[in-house]
Amino acid sequence: MPMDEEAVAAMYRDHGAALRRFARGAVGSEQQAEDIVQEAIIRVWKLAPETTVGLRAYLYRTVRNLIVDEYRHQARRPRVVDSLDDGFDRAYDAERIDVLLGRVVMEEALLRLTAEHRQALIALHYRRLSVAEAAEELGVPVGTVKSRCFYALKALRSTLEEMGVEP
């Protein structure tokens, strides 16, 4: 099926916000981020992929390459590092952009989990709570915390696969 305005609008609708979040962590302004996202969508549309499987991963990769190109153009400018204070530090080179990409992809994967699964991962992985501590805090039996952790990791794995990431 040839991709037309509708397909581009769908790509923007489904992926625009996530791509912008990623680009915004690496470039100086909302407008620059928006321009990069639009350019990436146009490039992917020009390739006329016949399937939308793995499209997000490909869009991420295209945005990433556009950002890297942008920095190559600006290479002569003095480097100033400032923090965005939302957990993102500005990315100024390919390596940092890749770290940022990893972060944005994982955040998106976490957001796709159910609130209960996300909560379980946050309690055990990020806050380093034990199963018993998490059970007490969440007000659920120990067995429930265990099974939520199990199914949260299952869900995370398949979410990453859907997004085109090989865990």
Add this chain to the structure above:
Amino acid sequence: MSHEEMRLSLGAYILGGLDAEETRAVEAHLATCAECRAEAEGFEMLPALLDAVPVSRAMALAPAEAPVEAVAPPVLLAKVRARRRVNRLRWGAAAAAVAAAALVGGVALGPVVNPAGPIAVPAPAVTQPAPVARYTLSSADGVQVDVALVRKNWGTELELSCHGMLGEGVYSVWVSNADGGWERAASWSSSAYQGTAVLTGATAQQPSAIRGIQIRDEAQHALASLTIG
């Protein structure tokens, strides 16, 4: 514990949440159960991938967020219309093959993950400018948030000091621009502190473009709201 109980414990085991005795029991079971070993191997890479998200960001993701849908700007669709004629000529076996090869690649996340934690960033040698404005938002329930806006070359930094949050929950600060659109500038969890939380938020808006500030609770209800200018 039965095989099924062992299997369900594997998530907590991989995440490091079991006590010493349970950990030993799971490890003894893994030594004899190929099915559980395969299951555990499928989980092995996940903690390192999760480490790509800083703890503070992960905590802010705790409340469910509705998926954001973006509406394609007319300028983008106009570009598509303009290029469509040219593009038709490009379609064909070659272009399709390129696209298919590219799509198979996926995102190679492994090498980009930084298991050692946050990357060292050289400290910016910039003196902190004075805030351009200060506001206090308070709700009828006694929630009070002091906001100072600091102009940055990338937008505005919000210095926030929050007191009197009601119970446990995740709160967020939102700013609006002249177009009436709201953007989240910061969020924090009230369970992780006692008394006052001091944090920094950020928005790409210049201070002069900020038309309103809101404090919202987990359910996105505005607890306190302020209109500027």
